[in-house]
Amino acid sequence: MDRFIKKWTESSLILKIIIGLVIGAILGIVVPQWKIIGFPGELFVSALKAIAPILVFVLVVSAISKARSGVGSRFKTVIVLYLFSTFLSAMVAIIASTLFPVTIYLTDASTATAPGGLGEVMANMILSVVSNPIELLAQGQYLGILFWSLVFGIALKMVASDTTKDVLTDCANAVTKxxxxxxxxxxxxxxxxxFTSVSESGIGIFTQYGQLILLLVGCIAFVAFVTDPIIAAVALRRNPYPLVLxxxxxxxxxxxxxxxxxxNIPVNMELCERLGLxxxxxxxxxxxGxxxxxxxxxxxxxxxxxxVCHTMGISVPLPITIVLCIISTVGACGASGVAGGSLLLIPMACSLFGISPDVSMQAVAVGFIIGVIQDSCETALNSAGDALFSATAEYHDRMKNGEPVNFLGEFAK
Known part of the structure; x- marks a missing residue:
């Protein structure tokens, strides 16, 4: 058993994932009724979701309690990169939607509850930050977890002994293991x-909302392969594609x-470790991120x-598109972390054009229909961007300070 585990861990993870992907797709087509095949997927996601809040809390508390000076500028850089890239993504979506306007068939309204506006979104964010830290850990509310871990980390930095800080480091290493x-x-x-995606959705979803899916996926692909690399290239002044890919x-x-x-937070943290951050x-x-x-x-x-605007024949003047970009950026930052959380902010953006909630919530319903594709691509872009801009911010800071930089860490070997 030990030999098998050692051989498994030493082999290429990406190659094994590709093999699992192919096997899952084949089984989803051949035996879609065997639902038990999808159970390991649920188990895997549940395990990651369960460990992620604990991982974030212990790592941040340990890092802050033993923090050294000199990393503050990196946080400023990465926040600017996060917000600027999100704003540019909204701009890309506006340009693409103008060049390739898409209409949707509006039917029944969704029963989901959408926030009333930016004020409500921001208020919910602030209230969630100061909630019970135990509840935040149980619910996986990362903004609040970050806040309380920073508070505890600063307090421990002030009063804890070196032995206590070493124990925290050991705990962080154990959770990482x-x-x-x-x-x-x-x-x-x-x-x-x-298997679950293929067996439940098949390819029929492409025929009903094909144009809308193509527009969404096209915008996301453009951001991933064009705008994000440009941002990284400007910051690093070198070819960004090895890091991006x-x-x-x-x-x-x-x-x-x-x-x-x-x-995916644990996955990204392990990636950053291998990138030498x-x-x-x-x-x-x-x-x-x-x-x-x-x-x-x-x-x-x-x-x-x-x-929705194109479907209803509403013209969108240039000044309003800038406001829409700002609303989309701020709203996206306050989007719920659950699957489809961004969809519930569509009515807030639609209100800018005087579209009633009854109509805009129908677009939310359409979004949930195509969610298996839309949300998957959206999450992939968000998560890969977290790692990309974390690496970009640190590499940029090291280069600016004249420190040696090992681009791509282990991947460069």
Whole structure:
């Protein structure tokens, strides 16, 4: 058994994931009635979601309690990168929707409850930050987890002994070891997730909402392969594609099938470790990115809102598009971490054009229909961007300070 485990862990994880992906797709087509095949996928995502809040909390507390000076500028850089890339994503969606306008068939309104406006979104975010920390850990509310872990980390830095800080570091290392074990089960989990998607959705979804799906996926692909690399290239002044493709391959694939940025936090943290990044930095930047780096969500909100406008014959003047970009950016940062969370912010953006909630909620219903594709692509972009911009911020800071930079860490070997 030990030999098998050693051979499994030493073999290529990506190759094993690809094999699991192919097997899951074949089984989904051949034996879609065997629902038990999808169970490992549910188990894999549940395990990642369960360990992620604990991982974030112990890593951030440990990092802050033992933090050294000199990483503050990296946080400023990564926040700017997160917000700027999200704004650019909304701009890409507006340009694409203008060049290739898409209409949708509006039918029954969804029963989901949407926030009333930006004020409500921001109020909910602030209230969630100061909630009971135990409840936040149980619910996986990462903005609140970050807040309380920063508070405890600062307090421990002031009063804790070196022995206590070492214990915290050992706890962080232990949780990281557990995460590594869960990630080694990714090929089996991906197989189950792919089986479930193929067996339940098939390819029929492409025929009913093909144009809308193509527009959404096209915008997301453009952001992933064009705008994000341009941002990274400007910051690093070197070819960004080796780093971009590494993040998409190592982070985007698992996020695509798990459809959960929260579940992918452990995956991203392990990726950052292999990229040679500073744990004190990425243990905060990655969970922060899962909250405010919402490029895919900005694309979804913008495309779906303009699809409603085109369907109703509403013209969208240039000044209003800028306001829509800002609303989409801020709204995306406040989007719920659950699957389809960005869809519930469509009515808020639609209100800018005087569209009633009854009509805009029908677009939300359409969004849930195509969610198996839309949400998967959206999450893959968001999660890969978290790792990409964390690496970009740290590499940029090191280069600026004249420090040696090992681009791509282990991947460069």
């Amino acid at each position: 557990v995460v590594h074990g869960i990630i080694q089960c990714a090929p089996i989990g991906i197989m189950g997730l792919v 590494t993040c998409l391959r190592e982070s985007g694939i698992t996020a695509f099938f798990s459809r959960s940025s929260a579940a 500073d744990r004190d930095f990425f243990s905060i930047s990655i969970p922060l 899962s909250t405010i780096n919402m490029e895919g969500a900005a694309v979804t909100i913008t495309v779906m809102t303009l699809a």
